[in-house]
């Protein structure tokens with residue numbers, strides 16, 4: 825099945841097109857009689873919004889359960905989060921050099937300052953949601969006994985740490 829705003833909308837109760845790339849349907853994440861889910865096609869991405877207050881991850885969980893949402897998608901955001909992990913290791917290595925008085929080059933010093941600025945900026949709510957979603961998908965794979973790549977394991981460990989700090993616990 826093709827994954828699109830249209831395919832999702834038409835598979836849900838009272839799903840219909842409103843205009844152009846905008847669809848509406850009953851939200852699958854709560855007991856919805858009056859369509860309160862907005863589904864929008866944005867290039868190759870599908871945006872979801874429940875007007876009754878379900879979070880995007882709650883809606884996506886339910887869509888995954890119904891086979892209407894792909895379990896794994898390439899997410900640009902995830903890469904920026906992984907970048908943060910890499911920045912962290914770079915900064916740790918740089919600080920080690922400073923402590924041991926090992927000479928560092930101008931380029932490394934510049935990168936260190938730049939990375940420190942990024943690392944001091946808190947994650948956006950969008951990034952938290954992306955990480956939350958990743959953890960849910962990862963755990964669903966584990967439950968189904970699917971093999972996971974070491975890269976996935978590392979991402980999960982890193983993301984769940986951040987998400988846990990925001991109040992969402994995960995079993996590793």
Ligand SMILES: [Zn+2]
Nearest residue numbers: 851854874878
């Ligand atoms: Zn809802």
